[in-house]
Amino acid sequence: MIACLLIPGFELRAALRTRPRLALVPAALAPDVGEEQLLGPVTSTAEAAGVKPGMRLGESLATCPDLVLVERDPGAVEREWEEVLRRLEDAGFAVDPVEHGVVVFETRGVERLYGGVQPALERALAAAGSAWDPRIGAAGRRFTALAAASVARPGQILIVAEKEEKSFLEPLPLSLLPLTNERYAELEGLGVRRIGELAQLPGGAVAERLGVDGRQAWRLVRGGRKAKVRGRKPAAELAEALVFPDAIGNELTLRRALGSLLERLLARPERAGRPFRKLALVARLVDGGSWRRAVTLRDATAELPRLRLALGPKLQELPAPILELRLEATELAEHRGQQLALVEPAGEEAAGRLREGLRQVRASTGSGSVCSIVEVAPWSRIPETRALVVPRDV
Amino acid sequence: MPGPRARQAFAPTGVGRLNAPRPALVEAGFDGAPRLVNRQLVALVREEWRVVDRWWTEEPVDRRYFEVVLESGQNVCVYRDREEGCWFTQNA
Numbered sequence: 495m496i497a498c499l500l501i502p503g504f505e506l507r508a509a510l511r512t513r514p515r516l517a518l519v520p521a522a523l524a525p526d527v528g529e530e531q532l533l534g535p536v537t538s539t540a541e542a543a544g545v546k547p548g549m550r551l552g553e554s555l556a557t558c559p560d561l562v563l564v565e566r567d568p569g570a571v572e573r574e575w576e577e578v579l580r581r582l583e584d585a586g587f588a589v590d591p592v593e594h595g596v597v598v599f600e601t602r603g604v605e606r607l608y609g610g611v612q613p614a615l616e617r618a619l620a621a622a623g624s625a626w627d628p629r630i631g632a633a634g635r636r637f638t639a640l641a642a643a644s645v646a647r648p649g650q651i652l653i654v655a656e657k658e659e660k661s662f663l664e665p666l667p668l669s670l671l672p673l674t675n676e677r678y679a680e681l682e683g684l685g686v687r688r689i690g691e692l693a694q695l696p697g698g699a700v701a702e703r704l705g706v707d708g709r710q711a712w713r714l715v716r717g718g719r720k721a722k723v724r725g726r727k728p729a730a731e732l733a734e735a736l737v738f739p740d741a742i743g744n745e746l747t748l749r750r751a752l753g754s755l756l757e758r759l760l761a762r763p764e765r766a767g768r769p770f771r772k773l774a775l776v777a778r779l780v781d782g783g784s785w786r787r788a789v790t791l792r793d794a795t796a797e798l799p800r801l802r803l804a805l806g807p808k809l810q811e812l813p814a815p816i817l818e819l820r821l822e823a824t825e826l827a828e829h830r831g832q833q834l835a836l837v838e839p840a841g842e843e844a845a846g847r848l849r850e851g852l853r854q855v856r857a858s859t860g861s862g863s864v865c866s867i868v869e870v871a872p873w874s875r876i877p878e879t880r881a882l883v884v885p886r887d888v
Numbered sequence: 889m890p891g892p893r894a895r896q897a898f899a900p901t902g903v904g905r906l907n908a909p910r911p912a913l914v915e916a917g918f919d920g921a922p923r924l925v926n927r928q929l930v931a932l933v934r935e936e937w938r939v940v941d942r943w944w945t946e947e948p949v950d951r952r953y954f955e956v957v958l959e960s961g962q963n964v965c966v967y968r969d970r971e972e973g974c975w976f977t978q979n980a
Contacts (some may be wrong), residue, residue, distance in 0.1 A: 693979055700974030701911040709911070867906055875939050876949055881906040 495601045496723055497632040498624055500643035503535030504595030505628060508574040509567040516562055524563040525551060569776040569784030578660050585621040588725025598636060600723045615651045633659060636721060637714045641670050663715060664690025671711040677704055689715045696776050732823035734758040741780040743815035749806055755821040756801050769796040772825035775808055778818035785812060790858035793850050794827030805861055825857055909976035912966050922954055925964055932957040951979055
């Protein structure tokens with residue numbers, strides 16, 4: 495069975511961990527700098543006052559003048575989320591994180607360990623921690639599991655049996671589907687508001703009217719495909735931090751601090767000679783918020799000058815002086831070095847560069863992003879059956 | 889409610905078909921040949937053929953393909969799926 499653990503408003507909850515008093519007053523996550531002025535998740539007090547997530551900033555302040563805007567804290571969000579995932583992994587679940595606050599896992603491997611699906615899911619809820627108000631939905635398919643988790647109450651486990659999936663999905667709103675706002679509006683204009691109403695329409699008509707997205711959504715509401723959950727490869731636990739006695743905003747000092755962090759990270763014995771594939775720079779800002787930038791390297795490397803070149807420019811994006819700078823090695827390459835040949839065979843260098851480039855794309859965008867085309871029936875009269883696009887391991 | 893990224897991630901992933909047909913807005917004439925494709929006038933129908941296959945399975949294929957030249961000069965291949973009763977574009 496596939497389970498989905500959901501923690502609504504995770505970013506706001508993580509930002510409020512250090513200021514729990516704000517959870518009791520009308521508060522909302524402030525819009526990101528440079529983004530559209532729309533509110534993030536809101537507290538239950540703010541919701542009771544008429545403020546909704548995604549509302550325009552001006553409108554929300556007019557609705558609730560006492561609304562407190564909470565600065566985004568990406569560093570804390572990443573740290574807290576990683577802790578939740580690690581606790582789940584320690585309990586034996588191979589997790590596939592979707593976004594902050596949403597994670598999917600299979601229960602099959604641990605059902606015998608805990609004595610059934612229900613006890614296994616109870617263990618997962620306990621591992622996530624009751625302070626986060628997690629809820630779990632479980633079903634035979636990922637989409638149904640997400641839908642079940644979305645309607646479950648805090649601390650509830652909602653298991654949908656395979657034969658009940660259809661009747662369970664029917665009354666749910668369309669907002670669970672991966673559709674754009676224009677598509678929702680179009681469907682609402684046509685009088686389609688529930689998943690069951692969309693499922694009753696003929697697939698061809700949906701595809702003709704709503705295009706590829708519509709067809710995909712229609713397939714999902716009819717059950718979707720049974721896809722396996724692939725557990726993530728746990729992130730490397732390598733990090734170094736520097737705490738400054740006073741706020742630092744000077745670029746020269748920041749670059750020196752980065753150099754020092756890099757040297758310390760390179761000297762860590764846990765690295766075992768492996769070069770870095772993906773790194774993250776995290777800073778605690780003077781006004782209490784945090785800042786985070788992840789960098790995927792084109793070539794996995796452990797050379798100090800190249801790492802400085804890759805990470806240095808990111809320091810210019812810091813929005814304010816900082817009190818702490820932290821460098822995390824998010825992903826390490828699996829090889830320890832490249833064996834050079836005296837005379838390389840023709841094309842070897844280009845092939846090596848291509849492989850390295852594909853690994854970089856995969857590290858930055860996730861598994862399934864690098865695919866290869868496999869011809870299966872080139873003679874077929876039906877064009878779409880001639881070749882398949884298959885995710886490729888590089 | 890999960891965010892849009894989460895909802896997108898719950899869409900089916902994995903192995904996909906290359907050159908999968910995409911729904912098209914087509915207005916056909918009295919003879920069944922396309923007159924308008926995606927709101928563009930058809931200047932010329934270059935070729936027409938039928939593909940009838942897999943009639944022995946639960947997913948039979950019955951398509952009438954048209955290779956057309958639009959007013960803009962673009963070459964497009966469209967077909968009418970006679971099973972589903974709608975139009976698609978596809979590189980044949």
